[in-house]
Amino acid sequence: MPQPSQPTVTRRNVWTLPSGDPTLEEYAEAVAIMRARPATQVTSWSYQAAMHGTVATPQKPLWNGCQHFGWYFLPWHRMFIYYFEQIVRAAVVQAGGSPHWTLPYWDYGAGGQQATLPHAFRHATLSGGAHNPLFVSQRAPGINTGSALSSAVASPAHALSRPHYVGVTLFGGGQSPVVQFDGATGAVEQTPHNDVHNAVGGQSGWMADPDRAAADPIFWLHHANIDRLWWKWTGAGHSNPTDPAWRNQSFSFFDAHGTKVHKSCVDVRLTAQLGYTYEDAGAQPSPAAQPQEETEAMSASSGGEQPPEPEPELLGASEAPLQLVGTPAAVGVPIDHRSTSQLARAVRPDDPSHVYLSIDDIDAERNPGTVYGVYVNLPDGASPEEAERHHAGNVSFFGVERARNPRADEHPHSVRVVHDITELSGRLQAAGEWDPQHVHVTFRPLGLIPPDEPQLAHAVAEAPSEPDPPVTIGRVSILSGD
Amino acid sequence: MLVATAAGWARPVARLLDRRQLAVTAGLWSLLALLLAAGPRMAHAGRDAGMPGMDGMAMPGSASSGPTFAVAFAAWIAMAAAMMLPGALPAARHVAVNSLRRRRRRAVATFVAVYLAMWAAFGLLVLALAPLWSSLDATAVSAAALSLAVAWQLTPAKRRALRGCHIAPPLPPRGPSATAGVVRFALRNGAACVGSCWALMLGMTAAAPAALWTVAATGIVTAEKLGPRPRRTARAAAALLAAGALAVTAL
Numbered sequence: 001m002p003q004p005s006q007p008t009v010t011r012r013n014v015w016t017l018p019s020g021d022p023t024l025e026e027y028a029e030a031v032a033i034m035r036a037r038p039a040t041q042v043t044s045w046s047y048q049a050a051m052h053g054t055v056a057t058p059q060k061p062l063w064n065g066c067q068h069f070g071w072y073f074l075p076w077h078r079m080f081i082y083y084f085e086q087i088v089r090a091a092v093v094q095a096g097g098s099p100h101w102t103l104p105y106w107d108y109g110a111g112g113q114q115a116t117l118p119h120a121f122r123h124a125t126l127s128g129g130a131h132n133p134l135f136v137s138q139r140a141p142g143i144n145t146g147s148a149l150s151s152a153v154a155s156p157a158h159a160l161s162r163p164h165y166v167g168v169t170l171f172g173g174g175q176s177p178v179v180q181f182d183g184a185t186g187a188v189e190q191t192p193h194n195d196v197h198n199a200v201g202g203q204s205g206w207m208a209d210p211d212r213a214a215a216d217p218i219f220w221l222h223h224a225n226i227d228r229l230w231w232k233w234t235g236a237g238h239s240n241p242t243d244p245a246w247r248n249q250s251f252s253f254f255d256a257h258g259t260k261v262h263k264s265c266v267d268v269r270l271t272a273q274l275g276y277t278y279e280d281a282g283a284q285p286s287p288a289a290q291p292q293e294e295t296e297a298m299s300a301s302s303g304g305e306q307p308p309e310p311e312p313e314l315l316g317a318s319e320a321p322l323q324l325v326g327t328p329a330a331v332g333v334p335i336d337h338r339s340t341s342q343l344a345r346a347v348r349p350d351d352p353s354h355v356y357l358s359i360d361d362i363d364a365e366r367n368p369g370t371v372y373g374v375y376v377n378l379p380d381g382a383s384p385e386e387a388e389r390h391h392a393g394n395v396s397f398f399g400v401e402r403a404r405n406p407r408a409d410e411h412p413h414s415v416r417v418v419h420d421i422t423e424l425s426g427r428l429q430a431a432g433e434w435d436p437q438h439v440h441v442t443f444r445p446l447g448l449i450p451p452d453e454p455q456l457a458h459a460v461a462e463a464p465s466e467p468d469p470p471v472t473i474g475r476v477s478i479l480s481g482d
Numbered sequence: 483m484l485v486a487t488a489a490g491w492a493r494p495v496a497r498l499l500d501r502r503q504l505a506v507t508a509g510l511w512s513l514l515a516l517l518l519a520a521g522p523r524m525a526h527a528g529r530d531a532g533m534p535g536m537d538g539m540a541m542p543g544s545a546s547s548g549p550t551f552a553v554a555f556a557a558w559i560a561m562a563a564a565m566m567l568p569g570a571l572p573a574a575r576h577v578a579v580n581s582l583r584r585r586r587r588r589a590v591a592t593f594v595a596v597y598l599a600m601w602a603a604f605g606l607l608v609l610a611l612a613p614l615w616s617s618l619d620a621t622a623v624s625a626a627a628l629s630l631a632v633a634w635q636l637t638p639a640k641r642r643a644l645r646g647c648h649i650a651p652p653l654p655p656r657g658p659s660a661t662a663g664v665v666r667f668a669l670r671n672g673a674a675c676v677g678s679c680w681a682l683m684l685g686m687t688a689a690a691p692a693a694l695w696t697v698a699a700t701g702i703v704t705a706e707k708l709g710p711r712p713r714r715t716a717r718a719a720a721a722l723l724a725a726g727a728l729a730v731t732a733l
Contacts, residue, residue, distance in 0.1 A: 177710055314582055317655040336582050336656060360580075361652040404649075409713040411648040475652030477580075 014104035030091035031133040042254040049214035070176020075265040090256040105224035108154040115148040140202025147448035159188035169420040181403035194398040203369040312481030315339035326468030344436040361474025368468035384458040393419035507568040514564035558605035569707035600672030627688035628727035634681035635720035646674030
């Protein structure tokens with residue numbers, strides 16, 4: 001195991017930067033410099049954004065390289081923003097700024113004011129009347145005027161509670177090939193990653209479109225936060241994958257000199273290997289304060305190694321597809337008569353089995369930009385407070401159009417989102433709200449919260465004046481496995 | 483390019499298929515090897531059925547005994563199974579994991595049967611049409627068959643068909659609609675697979691030496707369906723087939 005280098009720089013919370021701190025001004029200047037570079041230059045703004053995704057043709061080196069819906073999501077994006085940070089830092093220095101510039105992160109999960117877009121990104125012009133390079137008008141209505149992300153969309157709490165990395169209901173996603181969009185999204189990639197992309201981008205904003213997302217300057221602060229969540233999860237004693245297929249997989253990028261560079265996942269599993277760390281006032285003191293390499297080694301030696309992921313067994317599924325158009329919708333999931341006893345057993349607290357809710361074969365011509373809360377056995381007309389008790393997780397559709405119709409040279413993939421509802425179904429069982437013969441699943445759109453309204457986690461979005469572009473859910477199924 | 487492509491897909495293929503699927507693939511390819519080793523009998527059947535490419539399997543001293551259309555057809559189905567089923571294993575797995583346990587075996591058997599029936603239907607068509615070219619010059623037929631395969635490899639229709647092999651729709655869970663759903667999926671998947679590989683299979687059938695092209699076609703089909711970078715793989719395959727067409731003409 002290579003020795004990590006000591007952290008030398010710290011990425012800071014964008015909302016708690018000291019008054020007069022130049023970080024965001026320097027970022028804005030660097031964005032302007034990068035935008036002024038020829039589009040063919042690999043350190044230009046548009047080239048960097050195209051490395052994530054682009055509709056432009058012909059394909060240039062390293063374009064459309066992003067990795068989503070699988071276990072390479074976290075390491076690829078860590079490398080991507082690491083080299084982007086170097087490119088921005090060089091531009092900051094070129095403009096006479098700090099050689100120690102670091103990318104700030106947007107901790108929307110902290111709630112309150114931090115759940116709103118930072119002020120520096122909201123206004124089209126700067127105080128002197130000049131154009132604000134950090135402003136993008138192509139965002140969801142309300143984002144640029146201070147509407148907040150609800151905690152159901154922005155909270156990383158569920159993802160951080162996942163005990164292992166590899167798996168579709170676990171922290172980092174299921175095993176996947178090297179493709180832009182596979183079908184094995186993990187917990188942190190779904191919420192908050194995909195959900196925040198959708199909530200900030202809305203129906204036609206850049207952030208909701210993987211081919212344009214990285215052109216919005218807030219993209220990079222969003223991904224710094226996702227990277228911080230990985231840092232935090234690892235620092236809490238969890239283990240990264242040990243499978244050589246993950247560890248040895250390498251990806252290529254351009255550094256600040258425009259030179260092509262390569263890194264393997266094993267080289268970036270800890271931020272200390274790349275010479276940075278995060279300030280995190282809310283981090284748990286004891287485990288997170290330890291050197292991460294040491295923590296990982298301890299966790300591995302104390303049995304933190306992930307067991308092989310078993311294939312869960314289908315117990316029941318909806319009979320017909322469901323279409324989502326921006327309004328609440330529900331579907332029944334009848335459980336097969338020979339599986340009801342298995343399901344009844346699986347929800348008992350003393351049974352080791354897990355119960356999963358799988359949203360299968362998600363298909364859409366384009367991402368409607370809506371985030372749906374997914375609820376189990378939710379009574380009709382339930383209040384947001386009541387809904388929280390039935391919440392299984394979310395589903396949103398960032399990248400769904402690219403999974404079925406990939407731009408890169410790869411096969412298409414079906415998209416599905418899976419939630420572990422073992423604990424939820426146990427709670428519903430205890431409350432007498434669980435029937436092992438039939439499960440009722442409700443989808444409710446989660447809206448942005450205007451500045452003058454209370455930040456209810458599960459506030460239902462107002463019905464759109466025009467229906468959303470439709471999303472088809474091919475099937476909703478209930479599965480069980482160890 | 484061919485070496486890089488082969489190295490590029492070998493590891494993901496091994497990762498994509500679990501141990502049981504790799505064992506099935508090994509079994510099917512062993513069957514293919516047996517079929518190729520049994521070339522003489524197939525050659526007679528093929529000749530009688532008007533398939534000149536199967537002459538390439540003929541060995542010196544092979545006896546002539548009862549070659550029939552039925553034998554050629556059976557050989558075709560066995561070869562199609564050995565060549566095509568490894569690439570269809572992910573689709574079969576989709577059927578298995580998305581079926582209730584009590585229906586699982588029946589569902590997978592239904593999928594495999596319908597999928598192979600699609601290839602059998604294509605085989606019947608080829609065997610029925612084969613007399614049209616059986617009397618022509620073998621070299622010209624080989625070159626033409628390989629050239630047709632090259633041309634198809636490079637068409638958008640081929641790319642669309644290959645994509646279709648990877649679409650896995652949800653399956654109804656219970657009752658007659660569950661069986662109908664599996665049949666529908668197998669028909670769609672089989673049609674996409676035939677659409678992607680028909681020219682390759684025709685080339686294998688018509689070009690000589692057939693054993694060589696059978697092995698090449700098996701590698702191409704598996705790489706295209708299970709490996710990464712399908713466009714690059716399809717182009718590399720086209721290059722291989724074009725080189726084959728030139729070699730056949732030159733030799």
